[in-house]
Amino acid sequence: MNLETFKFDIDPDGVALATFDVPGRSMNTLTARAVADLAAIAEEVASNAAIKGLVITSGKTSGFCAGADLGELGGGSGASSGGGGEGNPEHKLKAAFERSFALNKILRGLETCKKPVAAAINGLALGGGLEVVLACHYRIAANDNPKLQLGLPEAKVGLMPGGGGTQRLPRLMGAQAAAPFLLQGESMTAEQAKSNGVIHDLAPAAELVDRARVWVKANPNAKAPWDMPGYRIPGGGPNDAKGAPVFTFGSAMLAKQTWGNYPAQKHILSAVYEGLIVPMDAALRIESRYFVKTLMTPEAKGMIRSLFLSMQELGKGASRPGSYPKYDVKKAVVIGAGLMGAGIAYVQAKAGIETILIDTTQEAADKGKEYSRRIVDKDVSRGKTTKEKGEALLALITPTTDYEQARGADIVVEAVFENPGIKAEVTRRIEAVLGETAVMGTNTSTLPITGLAEASVRPDNFIGIHFFSPVERMGLVEIIKGKATSEETLAKTMDYVLKIRKTPVAVNDVRGFYTSRVFGTYPEEGMTMLAEGIAPAIVENVGRMAGMPMGPLEVSDSVGLDTIVKIGRESAKAAGKSYEQNPVGDVMAWIVEAQGRVGRKAGKGFYDYNEQGKPSRIYPDIGKKVEVKISECPPALKIELTKRLLFRQCVEVARCFEEGVITDARDADIASILAWGFAPYSGGVCSYMDMKIGIPTFVEECDRLAEAYGERFRPNALLRDMAAKGETFYSRFPSREREEKAA
Numbered sequence: 001m002n003l004e005t006f007k008f009d010i011d012p013d014g015v016a017l018a019t020f021d022v023p024g025r026s027m028n029t030l031t032a033r034a035v036a037d038l039a040a041i042a043e044e045v046a047s048n049a050a051i052k053g054l055v056i057t058s059g060k061t062s063g064f065c066a067g068a069d070l071g072e073l074g075g076g077s078g079a080s081s082g083g084g085g086e087g088n089p090e091h092k093l094k095a096a097f098e099r100s101f102a103l104n105k106i107l108r109g110l111e112t113c114k115k116p117v118a119a120a121i122n123g124l125a126l127g128g129g130l131e132v133v134l135a136c137h138y139r140i141a142a143n144d145n146p147k148l149q150l151g152l153p154e155a156k157v158g159l160m161p162g163g164g165g166t167q168r169l170p171r172l173m174g175a176q177a178a179a180p181f182l183l184q185g186e187s188m189t190a191e192q193a194k195s196n197g198v199i200h201d202l203a204p205a206a207e208l209v210d211r212a213r214v215w216v217k218a219n220p221n222a223k224a225p226w227d228m229p230g231y232r233i234p235g236g237g238p239n240d241a242k243g244a245p246v247f248t249f250g251s252a253m254l255a256k257q258t259w260g261n262y263p264a265q266k267h268i269l270s271a272v273y274e275g276l277i278v279p280m281d282a283a284l285r286i287e288s289r290y291f292v293k294t295l296m297t298p299e300a301k302g303m304i305r306s307l308f309l310s311m312q313e314l315g316k317g318a319s320r321p322g323s324y325p326k327y328d329v330k331k332a333v334v335i336g337a338g339l340m341g342a343g344i345a346y347v348q349a350k351a352g353i354e355t356i357l358i359d360t361t362q363e364a365a366d367k368g369k370e371y372s373r374r375i376v377d378k379d380v381s382r383g384k385t386t387k388e389k390g391e392a393l394l395a396l397i398t399p400t401t402d403y404e405q406a407r408g409a410d411i412v413v414e415a416v417f418e419n420p421g422i423k424a425e426v427t428r429r430i431e432a433v434l435g436e437t438a439v440m441g442t443n444t445s446t447l448p449i450t451g452l453a454e455a456s457v458r459p460d461n462f463i464g465i466h467f468f469s470p471v472e473r474m475g476l477v478e479i480i481k482g483k484a485t486s487e488e489t490l491a492k493t494m495d496y497v498l499k500i501r502k503t504p505v506a507v508n509d510v511r512g513f514y515t516s517r518v519f520g521t522y523p524e525e526g527m528t529m530l531a532e533g534i535a536p537a538i539v540e541n542v543g544r545m546a547g548m549p550m551g552p553l554e555v556s557d558s559v560g561l562d563t564i565v566k567i568g569r570e571s572a573k574a575a576g577k578s579y580e581q582n583p584v585g586d587v588m589a590w591i592v593e594a595q596g597r598v599g600r601k602a603g604k605g606f607y608d609y610n611e612q613g614k615p616s617r618i619y620p621d622i623g624k625k626v627e628v629k630i631s632e633c634p635p636a637l638k639i640e641l642t643k644r645l646l647f648r649q650c651v652e653v654a655r656c657f658e659e660g661v662i663t664d665a666r667d668a669d670i671a672s673i674l675a676w677g678f679a680p681y682s683g684g685v686c687s688y689m690d691m692k693i694g695i696p697t698f699v700e701e702c703d704r705l706a707e708a709y710g711e712r713f714r715p716n717a718l719l720r721d722m723a724a725k726g727e728t729f730y731s732r733f734p735s736r737e738r739e740e741k742a743a
């Protein structure tokens with residue numbers, strides 16, 4: 001056998017050992033080559049009479065296998081090219097089925113080869129990795145590896161398990177128990193896997209292979225449970241009185257949670273339902289059919305590209321410019337220990353960075369540090385960290401009013417009040433103690449960076465570092481380059497953002513930057529609908545059904561209705577108009593000023609909030625200000641309102657590209673999902689326009705919406721040009737380093 005990814009030996013007792021060990025990689029993935037090697041091994045085991053049984057294990061200390069190679073899968077599905085495809089669709093579909101059924105065929109061959117097959121699982125086995133071991137007759141896993149996780153995470157990136165996972169897992173643990181692993185991509189520890197019947201035994205990693213060998217020798221006639229007479233599905237199958245409700249309720253729950261936006265979850269449930277009522281061979285064909293169907297959806301293509309490939313690239317600093325040496329931030333200053341500053345101090349200390357937290361009074365600075373203490377205490381009480389580690393983290397934060405303490409710092413993040421005068425004064429004071437090469441960052445959410453840099457003596461070191469609230473939970477940092485900001489400063493800032501384990505996306509300096517500007521159109525369109533007389537409950541439900549994390553009115557409450565009024569007035573003033581003269585401005589001024597309802601922070605806004613800060617009901621008196629004219633939502637209206645809410649954001653994205661605010665489709669997609677939760681099933685704003693809708697249709701529809709609702713929907717010249725040339729955002733605005741690689 002000419003194997004590349006496995007080592008293969010046969011011991012004197014005839015027990016073969018296949019050791020999965022992809023050369024040059026720290027972790028095994030199920031590449032096309034690994035699948036081919038697995039096929040050769042299965043064939044050899046079945047046909048070589050000298051082989052009495054097989055043990056499969058991994059040669060990597062990091063684990064057994066992290067799953068399919070999504071890079072290969074994404075490329076094959078057109079995920080990285082933006083979709084499309086040529087050739088006879090029927091042939092294409094048939095070929096795709098054969099490709100995806102190949103793994104099922106190999107694993108089923110192994111399972112029915114009439115020789116015992118055991119898996120010795122030394123570390124994590126995810127996705128295809130878990131599916132390989134599920135096809136073995138016996139599974140023993142390490143009980144001394146805390147990183148060992150078993151799971152099927154495919155659904156998280158819009159895919160479904162395609163190597164028998166949807167069939168074997170529910171046959172082992174029951175459909176209901178398997179649901180969170182299949183539908184939400186949850187994973188289990190070795191102990192959990194043992195207690196729910198997925199693993200037969202546990203042992204120290206060093207003993208696994210020997211124990212597996214012993215089992216193989218003792219069980220020459222091993223069969224999978226479902227290939228034995230009298231096998232019954234734990235908890236009952238879809239046609240049993242006990243098992244059926246799992247599917248009825250499961251289907252209803254799924255519809256409630258996903259609003260039908262996630263084809264993978266729907267297909268998984270169908271594959272489990274249909275597969276459990278037929279024998280395993282037919283069940284695996286059913287799974288492969290749903291797998292192909294899922295893989296070909298724009299949702300899978302968009303989600304694999306953004307949530308897996310792009311996240312991985314950006315997490316490795318793919319968009320970091322130039323060849324500047326890595327900037328290792330050891331000491332950082334945060335000025336302003338309020339909501340944002342306190343969170344930034346925490347994430348810095350968590351990354352091991354010495355942090356000076358400055359405010360105007362010692363009391364305010366101490367209060368900022370208290371925020372970290374609260375998080376640490378909670379983590380200690382939940383066993384997420386130890387007391388010692390927590391104390392070490394807190395010891396890294398020095399709350400103070402003394403700028404002298406900042407000497408020697410590598411970077412500053414200013415997070416004082418959103419006031420240019422105060423920001424300028426703070427910049428002057430801190431720069432007086434900073435070294436020549438330190439980065440001066442501002443966390444402003446609205447003020448142009450180039451203007452703020454005027455207060456700086458080293459504007460080339462000055463940059464926007466825009467965090468999102470709550471800082472410890474939000475994964476994105478929007479980096480804003482001012483006119484004078486140097487490429488080196490950008491590279492250093494990216495290194496800092498990566499060190500605190502956030503995803504950096506760089507944009508150019510225009511009011512509202514990228515995220516705030518585009519995100520703001522969503523609540524605004526919702527409030528416009530409200531002002532038109534559409535019942536608030538319809539506005540909210542359509543927002544959530546469109547895949548947004550909150551309805552537009554609830555989002556407005558979270559931002560703060562007073563803040564929205566303030567920004568609205570400033571923008572109207574800049575445009576030479578009156579805010580109150582537009583219907584939204586009128587409603588907003590009424591709710592904030594006449595009703596005194598400023599949003600979630602005050603416990604009352606468009607919603608009333610309970611003591612836990614959760615919305616309890618929509619403010620009933622809204623009807624006194626705006627007469628409800630539409631209180632029913634037939635499907636056609638739902639489609640129209642969905643388009644208004646999502647297309648409005650997308651048109652603004654196109655304008656940001658045209659104005660050069662953002663220059664890379666990958667960044668625009670990732671930022672849209674991480675910063676404001678834009679319909680994650682789409683893969684982000686660009687993928688939504690490129691693949692879910694298609695640019696020509698998008699342009700046509702936006703023209704129609706502009707006629708019906710206003711010029712805010714009018715497509716810009718860029719969109720028209722792209723439609724005429726058959727371009728997508730990914731083809732017109734590719735990533736810089738992908739371009740360089742291609743050249």
Ligand code: NAD
Nearest residue numbers: 336337338339340341359360415416417418443444445469
């Ligand atoms: P905040 O009011 O909670 O905190 C501001 C802190 O700055 C206060 O503790 C205040 O005492 C301190 N401060 C004021 N003047 C100071 C000075 N001269 N020297 C030192 N400290 C001073 O505000 P926040 O919400 O944390 O916002 C801070 C900045 O972050 C603003 O620029 C804001 O636009 C931006 N921002 C806020 C959010 C958000 O969601 N709140 C998100 C992104 C960015």
